[in-house]
Amino acid sequence: xxxxxxxxxxxxNYPRSTAGETFRLDGNAAAGxxxxxxALEMTTAETRCAMCDASAPLGSLMMYGGQMGTVLRxxxxxxxxxxxxxxxxxxxxxxxDMSGMTSLRIRSSFPT
Amino acid sequence: MPDTLxxxxxxxxxxxxLIEETPTVKSLVLDVPGWxxxxxxxxxxxxxxxxxxxxxxxxxxxxSAPAESQLKITVERLDDGEVSPxxxxxxxxxxxxxxRGPIGxxxxxxxxxxxxxxxxxxxxxxxPLMSMIRQRAAVKSPxxxxxxxxxxxxDELIYRDELERHAAMDAHFEAVYTLTRSxxxxxxxxxxxxxxxxxxxxxxxxxxxxxxxxxxxxxxxETAATACVEIGHAPDRIKTERFxxxxxxx
Numbered sequence: 001x002x003x004x005x006x007x008x009x010x011x012x013n014y015p016r017s018t019a020g021e022t023f024r025l026d027g028n029a030a031a032g033x034x035x036x037x038x039a040l041e042m043t044t045a046e047t048r049c050a051m052c053d054a055s056a057p058l059g060s061l062m063m064y065g066g067q068m069g070t071v072l073r074x075x076x077x078x079x080x081x082x083x084x085x086x087x088x089x090x091x092x093x094x095x096x097d098m099s100g101m102t103s104l105r106i107r108s109s110f111p112t
Numbered sequence: 113m114p115d116t117l118x119x120x121x122x123x124x125x126x127x128x129x130l131i132e133e134t135p136t137v138k139s140l141v142l143d144v145p146g147w148x149x150x151x152x153x154x155x156x157x158x159x160x161x162x163x164x165x166x167x168x169x170x171x172x173x174x175x176s177a178p179a180e181s182q183l184k185i186t187v188e189r190l191d192d193g194e195v196s197p198x199x200x201x202x203x204x205x206x207x208x209x210x211x212r213g214p215i216g217x218x219x220x221x222x223x224x225x226x227x228x229x230x231x232x233x234x235x236x237x238x239x240p241l242m243s244m245i246r247q248r249a250a251v252k253s254p255x256x257x258x259x260x261x262x263x264x265x266x267d268e269l270i271y272r273d274e275l276e277r278h279a280a281m282d283a284h285f286e287a288v289y290t291l292t293r294s295x296x297x298x299x300x301x302x303x304x305x306x307x308x309x310x311x312x313x314x315x316x317x318x319x320x321x322x323x324x325x326x327x328x329x330x331x332x333x334e335t336a337a338t339a340c341v342e343i344g345h346a347p348d349r350i351k352t353e354r355f356x357x358x359x360x361x362x
Contacts (some may be wrong), residue, residue, distance in 0.1 A: 043219075
């Protein structure tokens with residue numbers, strides 16, 4: 001059974017039959033997962049790539065999702081800017097590797 | 113503490129009404145207590161919990177306009193899916209559903225963002241774009257909008273009557289369709305997959321510097337975005353929302 005067909009976007013909770021498969025989506029698809037960690041709206045935050053120095057809204061990064069976590073890559077040079085893994089232990093830990101970005105500029109309020 | 117610092121929580125929504133859009137697509141009208149509103153283009157997460165505690169989450173784009181009183185999502189039943197067969201086939205009025213949202217500030221359009229706006233939809237990728245079209249109509253925004261909507265067949269076009277009504281009433285809104293697999297007799301729209309010629313024949317050219325929103329399956333979005341850039345649309349004016357698996361090509 002291919003359970004992946006309606007895998008729509010977001011979240012670390014991938015369909016259980018997708019081990020090993022990878023999806024390519026937009027950074028916007030990581031919005032739900034990011035909202036579990038950060039208090040502010042993150043998809044409009046500007047990242048700066050540690051490899052090519054290009055600046056881009058987090059929602060426009062390329063998102064690769066799989067059983068091992070979520071990877072956000074630079075839309076300009078494909079460098080891995082951010083990796084997020086949720087470890088479902090009893091105290092539920094998020095593991096973030098943000099070494100691929102030099103800065104993250106976050107708006108303090110989401111414009112209305 | 114301002115609202116922006118209130119973290120998203122899962123909450124129970126009640127199904128108020130189910131609308132059959134096509135044989136495989138339904139819209140769910142939801143009552144969500146305390147819903148704080150959304151922006152056109154945002155999505156929400158739905159979580160189903162099985163008896164054994166297994167949980168499956170999926171995201172669905174919001175179809176209704178922020179200005180509408182009722183919140184709607186539109187869901188396509190995928191026979192091999194885990195969540196959509198339940199939402200489209202099993203769910204009944206007055207049932208409860210666990211959700212959180214709204215989510216995602218990037219792929220959004222507000223009337224104040226201006227335009228012109230070029231919307232490109234593949235299949236159910238029309239859903240978040242429909243929220244933008246509905247919002248624009250609800251607030252009587254003068255921003256000109258052009259929609260290019262690709263579907264396999266005429267039966268699979270969602271919201272077609274409503275789109276035609278908008279187009280008939282509003283000279284600043286055009287809806288152009290392409291049917292890639294089968295076309296009814298007398299079909300006057302396009303009959304092929306999206307290409308650069310099709311984009312060039314739309315009302316807005318790159319010289320108009322439209323805001324471009326593309327939503328659909330990953331392959332469709334990538335084809336459309338590449339074609340847009342090829343004919344000269346500014347990459348920084350293009351926003352994309354992909355969905356679905358890519359077949360492990362990453």
